[in-house]
Amino acid sequence: MKKKVMTVDDSRTMREMVSFTLKGAGYDVVEANDGQHALNVLTANKVDLVIADLNMPIMDGLTLIRKLRATAQYRTTPILMLTTEADDKKKAEGRSAGATGWIVKPFDPAKLISVVQKVCG
Amino acid sequence: MSKSASLATVGSIRGDVVATANSNEEQYVTFTVGNEEYGVNILSVREIRGWTPESRLPNLPDYVRGVINLRGIIIPIFDLRARFGGGITEVTKRHVVVVVQVGERTRGILVDAISDILAISQDQIKPPPTMESGLVESQYLSGLFTAENRMVTLLDVARLFAIETGDDEHQSGAAD
Amino acid sequence: MEDLQQFKQTYFEESGEFLGVAETGLLRLTPGNADMEEINAIFRAVHSIKGGGGAFGFSDLVAFAHEFETVMDGVRNGTIAITDELVDTLIRSNDVLGQLLAHARDGTRPPAGFAGQIVASLKNFAASAIQEDADVEELYAPSPAVTAAATGGATAADGRRTYSVRFRPKADLLLTGNDPTFMLRALKALGDAEIECDIGGLPTLAHLEPELIYLQWLVTVTTAKNTSDIQDIFEFVSDESLVEIAEHSAESPASAASKAEAKPPAAAAASKAGAAPPAVYATEAAASATAAKPTAGRSSAQSEGGHANLGNHTIRVDLDKIDRLVNMVGEMVITQAMVAEHVRDLPQGEFQELLEGLEQLAQHTRELRESVMSIRAQPVGSVFSRMPRLVRELATATGKDVSLVTSGENTEVDKTVVENLVDPLTHMIRNSIDHGLESPDTREATGKPRTGTVHLSAAHRSGRIVIEVADDGKGIDRPRVMQKAVEKGLVQAGATLSDEEIDNLIFLPGFSTADKISNISGRGVGMDVVRRNITSLGGRIGVYSTPGQGSRFILSLPLTLAVLDGMVISVGAERFVLPLTNIIESLRPKIADLHGLVNKCDVMMARGEYIRLVYLHALFGIPGAITDATKGLVVLVETEDGGRLGLVVDEVLGQQQVVIKSLESNYRRLDGVAAATILGDGRVALILDVAGLQEMSQHGGSASSVAQRQVTAASPQPHVM
Incomplete structure (x- = not known):
């Protein structure tokens, strides 16, 4: 069965690029605009991986990660955060919120795929 | 109706054009207006249809017959007889409209009947006669071709109505 | 990277939206008003533009966006103070970003030194930021737990090396979503690997926490890859888990694989009998799935933001697809009308079911068209949001204090109408601020309060959208307008005009009330152009003014430019469509009503005034038409300038909604003709342009007016399908 990945980003461009890249690598991809939207969708559908941007309107990525980790469903599901290069502070914050790892923006498709494979096979 | 038969022929020949694209020959659809026979490159012909009544356009030369509805788009119809000074065509159900594509634009040419589809190689085309031959409109012709004792005048459809349609000169030849 | 090129269009579209968001936010940003959410939205907008730009390699854009973002970040953190100067710089930066986006889109490069000044001031602001604690960075430097002990060993004959990897995960590793099995598999995938699992740390079942990891692994892997490839596998866990990588000295790969006892020194404890790690893990996973979640009750996932589900119910559709749909529905409307027309000839009383079915079909077709049209609908807010910027600029340029109030931003109207609103609204607001509002001192x-108010509002009213631009300025100076109008020969000296008529003089071509042409309103565009643009879209505009209290400009537009309510008329064998908005009434004149004038032009007495008659058959050269107005009909029409004409036609056939079709896409524009449509019988009918007809009749035909009409052809044309 195809693994299902959710991309959460307020940037349509970013969502579409993530989605296109991962679909090309054989994943199913669902999209969400922000943390709250993601949470709504995720409680109704189980996904195998969440890729979340950090700075989003309505609900940011860190809050989303904390909320997901607090659910039975997503306690151990891999969650990658999208972050910019020199953002070690964010990485640490993400880690303590329960993020599995990170993807540095801008990413290239091969790197994205390899990171995704790294955390969800 | 005869028009649909003609249409089918055009369609099938088009396929051949693609198949023999690397030869020197090009296909021309020829049609008659009175005793004259004219030809246009088949690549510029979109379809051939029977005459349907036009809606007139105001204050234009007589060879602009008007406009018709071609499956939801509105195209102008030009009267080839009138264009070459032969007066307005008295249309009957037998008359046909050759729908041609010039660049982005689609337009119809009213002629008497479809005559033939000819494969003509470029070296068989003679240059159009110059002014002294009396054909004032010679710049709208792309050449002459002789087939079995008949002379076919090959038309440059882009130039033919350029004045009336305001098409840029550089568009001409795009369809040939 | 090549694959991602296809997202450029999305990127540019979206970046355009982000620029708008940033601008809206920046315009609201004042030293006393720092809404964190708004600031964050601006930051996000710039950040997203930068992020996408990086993906496409737009280096100029990314470099600038970075400077911009840095300052925004400072603003967000409170380390850069919000001053007027800062806001100005940020607004200009947003413009520069837009220009760089345009360069990126067009594949051009900005000139050398482009926006150097702005970059310099951004850098200044960034430098002025209060320095934060710098040791934050150090806290999160790469963990010393990663030790890559390259022992300088020789390479095996085939270029492969053997490594020992010890991995002792942090006990709660699973709770970050990391899964040791994937890492072990990845190690295996590098080459030949031998995996041993140390279960020595396992507690008794009673003390086993199903979500914790008690295992550690020792992997001996022989691979052509190097240490950093192995480190990369543990990228996300190495800072908290123990990962030791040691390279063996030269050995044949085969022997290395079989030598389980060739352990690195650090792996001393790892030699217990190995249970199959996947099996152990499977048990854990199953257990974790059912484990009670002590923290789950604390935060209710659904509690916030009930509106956030919105995105779930929208999809993005290419405009071309919608246009095709609209087009097809247009065709359907025509076909349906055609069928209905043929059915009328059927014998009465028969085919009852067919007729009922067709009636239903007609109903469904109407509904379908309305639904499809509504897909193209957009809130006018997208246009309104551009106006604060304009107001701000104008206020600065005129030295007036202006406050813009908007309402009805969510009023929806067809996309093409929205697009065509920008220019008229810009002119109207310019006009209000430049001519309407007084200086603060005068006020x-x-x-009056020193700050003048311009109120921009939108609403739906009887199938049209009504937009109002109201100011609380001085109102129209009627004596001055009259004087100007007389000077310009627009009105005869001594004529008595009602207040309303005087107010509407400002829409006449060539009228300008400003004593000197100001650099704001006087760009060669007056209210006459506004009126012409509005009417070319099938709209109307009027002004209502109260001296000393202000003016209200009210414009109304059809909700769509794809269909038009028209009256079908016939002249000879031809049929035409007159836009209903132009028609006042149609009547059959008596001989006594008609009067001949010297220049062969008839006038007619109607509604207490003389109205010039225009014989459509003569103007258009149509044979076989009724030439005697008393035998045909006169349709009274009103042009945009308020001028009235009597169009002499044969017959009025009826009112009909028609789908507007372009004459120009395959032919060219014609005098007196706005567009074309297809009637129920499949024939083409021309949609008349009343203003054009009036011009033609005044110039005695089309020829003399061609040049003049072509100038106006540059004004927005109706959207055609």
Whole structure:
């Protein structure tokens, strides 16, 4: 069965690029605009991986990660955060919120795929 | 109706054009207006249809017959007889409209009947006669071709109505 | 990277939206008003533009966006103070970003030194930021737990090396979503690997926490890859888990694989009998799935933001697809009308079911068209949001204090109408601020607040959208307008005009009330152009003014430019469509009503005034038409300038909604003709342009007016399908 990945980003461009890249690598991809939207969708559908941007309107990525980790469903599901290069502070914050790892923006498709494979096979 | 038969022929020949694209020959659809026979490159012909009544356009030369509805788009119809000074065509159900594509634009040419589809190689085309031959409109012709004792005048459809349609000169030849 | 090129269009579209968001936010940003959410939205907008730009390699854009973002970040953190100067710089930066986006889109490069000044001031602001604690960075430097002990060993004959990897995960590793099995598999995938699992740390079942990891692994892997490839596998866990990588000295790969006892020194404890790690893990996973979640009750996932589900119910559709849909529905409307027309000839009383079915079909077709049209609908807010910027600029340029109030931003109207609203609204607001509002001192002297208000509103009213631009300025100076109009020969000296008529003189071509042409309103565009643009879209505009209290400009537009309510008329064998908005009434004149004038032009007495008659058959050269107005009909029409004409036609056939079709896409524009449509019988009918007809009739035909009409052809044309 195809693994299902959710991309959460307020940037349509970013969502579409993530989605296109991962679909090309054989994943199913669902999209969400922000943390709250993601949470709504995720409680109704189980996904195998969440890729979340950090700075989003309505609900940011860190809050989303904390909320997901607090659910039975997503306690151990891999969650990658999208972050910019020199953002070690964010990485640490993400880690303590329960993020599995990170993807540095801008990413290239091969790197994205390899990171995704790294955390969800 | 005869028009649909003609249409089918055009369609099938088009396929051949693609198949023999690397030869020197090009296909021309020829049609008659009175005793004259004219030809246009088949690549510029979109379809051939029977005459349907036009809606007139105001204050234009007589060879602009008007406009018709071609499956939801509105195209102008030009009267080839009138264009070459032969007066307005008295249309009957037998008359046909050759729908041609010039660049982005689609337009119809009213002629008497479809005559033939000819494969003509470029070296068989003679240059159009110059002014002294009396054909004032010679710049709208792309050449002459002789087939079995008949002379076919090959038309440059882009130039033919350029004045009336305001098409840029550089568009001409795009369809040939 | 090549694959991602296809997202450029999305990127540019979206970046355009982000620029708008940033601009809206920046315009609201004032030293006393720092809404964190708004600031964050601006930051996000710039950040997203930068992020996408990086993906496409737009280096100029990314470099600038970075400077911009840095300052925004400072603003967000409170380390850069919000000053007027800062806001100005940020607004200009947003413009520069837009220009760089345009360069990126067009594949051009900005000139050398482009926006150097702005970059310099951004850098200044960034430098002025209060320095934060710098040791934050150090806290999160790469963990010393990663030790890559390259022992300088020789390479095996085939270029492969053997490594020992010890991995002792942090006990709660699973709770970050990391899964040791994937890492072990990845190690295996590098080459030949031998995996041993140390279960020595396992507690008794009673003490086993199903979500914790008690295992550690020792992997001996022989691979052509190097240490960093192995480190990369543990990228996300190495800072908290123990990962030791040691390279063996030269050995044949085969022997290395079989030598389980060739352990690195650090792996001393790892030699217990190995249970199959996947099996152990499977048990854990199953257990974790059912484990009670002590923290789950604390935060209710659904509690916030009930509106956030919105995105779930929208999809993005290419505009071309919608246009095709609209087009097809247009065809359907025509076909349906055609069928209905043929059915009328059927014998009465028969085919009852067919007729009922067709009636239903007609109903469904109407509904379908309305639904499809509504897909193209957009809130006018997208246009309104551009106006604060304009107001701000104008206020600065005129030295007036202006406050813009908008309402009805969510009023929806067809996308093409929205697009065509920008210019008229810009002119109207310019006009209000430039001519309507007084200077602060003048206002104060007349007992008004120093700040003038311009109110921009939109609403739906009887199938049209009505937009109002109201100001609380001085109102139209009627004596001055009259004087100007007389000077310009627009009105005869001594004529008596009602207040309303005087107010509407400002829409006449060539009228300008400003004593000197200001650099704001006087760009060669007056209210006449506004009126012409509006009417070319099938709209109307009027003004209502109260001296000393202000003016209200009210414009109304059809909700769509794809269909038009028209009256079908016939002249000879031809049929035409007159836009209903132009028609006042149609009547059959008596001989006594008609009067001949010297220049062969008839006038007719109607509604207490003389109205010029225009014989459509003569104007258009149509044979076989009724030439005697008393035998045909006169349709009274009103042009945009308020001028009235009597169009002499044969017959009025009826009112009909028609789908507007372009004459120009395959032919060219014609005098007196706005567009074309297809009637129920499949024939083409021309949609008349009343203003054009009036011009033609005044110039005695089309020829003399061609040049003039072509100038106006540059004004927005109706959207055609």
